[in-house]
Amino acid sequence: MANILRAIKTIVDNPISDLVSYYKGSNRINQVGDVLECFIKDVFADTVTESDQQRKLLRYSEVFSYSGNANNPPDLMLKNGDAIEVKKIESFRAGIALNSSYPKSKLFSDSPLITSSCRNCENWQEKDIVYAIGVVPLKRLKLLWLIYGDCYAADREIYERIKDNIGSGINEIPGVEFSKTKELGRVNKVDPLSLTYLRIRGMWGIANPLSVFDYLNLQVCENINFQLIVIMSKSKYLSFSAQERNQVESISATNFKINEVEIKHPNNPVQLLSAIVINYKF
Structure with missing residues (x-):
């Protein structure tokens, strides 16, 4: 079954930093965000070197239960596995724009932000979510973070309380007709003729992993071709089979390291939360 440990091995076996050049000939894609998502999809499907588009599409259908769009999370879901959200930034320390979707420690099927196609693509209620954050200055992938949401974001109640309090506060303003929506809310009948309404939309963002995990001394190198940093809880790492863990632990590539660390619990x-950090450079 496709998972992050197999994806890590695929990345090490197929080191690519110039994604635009790599994908341009076969897929006719030159938008860096789209190319990054294609790369993440290929990494998890182990189709990085597959040139036959029909075979690649068949493999996608075997590995993924859902592939989303820019307006609704997540970007990908593995069958009976994790959800994946892909984000592109152009500098090493830039913040991560999440737009209308608050950070997620887990993905839930009852979330109003996901589509019905996502909700019904398989029988699921809760999924672990991986944030795949690509740093792509000058259209080259220099750093890829693969971070599980429960190491990065608080429980959803923290963010939903803020959203609910904003709605409650607006609703208490005299003369305002407030209605709940999938966004933060909507104010109706703003003018005397009741013609105008105001949409209230959240624009969420989260700090760069370099800032969040600055106490781990991750030694990010801006002058090398490519770096991969993976952060997951130790319990998540141990949930994978011993065979899959052994395959990753036996990788003999230069500058490939696996460390057990303690990270701050997002809640x-x-x-402290026991976690595994995998760091690879080439």
Whole structure:
């Protein structure tokens, strides 16, 4: 079954940093964001070197249960596996724009932000989510973060409380007719003729992983061709089969390291969470 450990091995076996040049000939894609998503899809499907588009599409159908769009999370879902959200930034320390979707420690099937196609693509209620954050200055992939949401974001109640409080506060303004929507809300009948309405839309963002995990001394190198950093909880790492863990742990590539660390728990910074960090450079 496709998973992040197999994806890591695929990345190490197929080191590519100039994604635009690599994909331009076969897929006719030159938008960096689209190319990054294609690369992530190929990495998890182990189709990076597959040139036959029909065979590639067949493999996608075997591996993924859902492929989304820019307006609704997630970008990808593995069959009976994790969800994946792909984000592109152009500098090493830029913040991550999440737009109308708050950060997620997990993805839930009852979320109003996902589509019915996503909700019904397989029988699921909750999925772990991986944030695949590509740093692509000058159209070259220099750094790829693969971070599980439960190491990066708080539980959804934290963010939904903010959203609900905003709605409650607006609703208390005299003379305002407020209605709930999939966004933060909507104010109706703004003018005397009740012709105008105001959409209230959240524009969420989250700090760059370099800032979030600055205490780990991850030694990000801006002058090398490519770097991969993976962060997951130790419990998640141990949930994979011993065979798959052994395959990753036996990778003999230069500058490939696996370390066990303690990270701040997103729900309570004074509580530490055992985690695994995988760092690879070429």
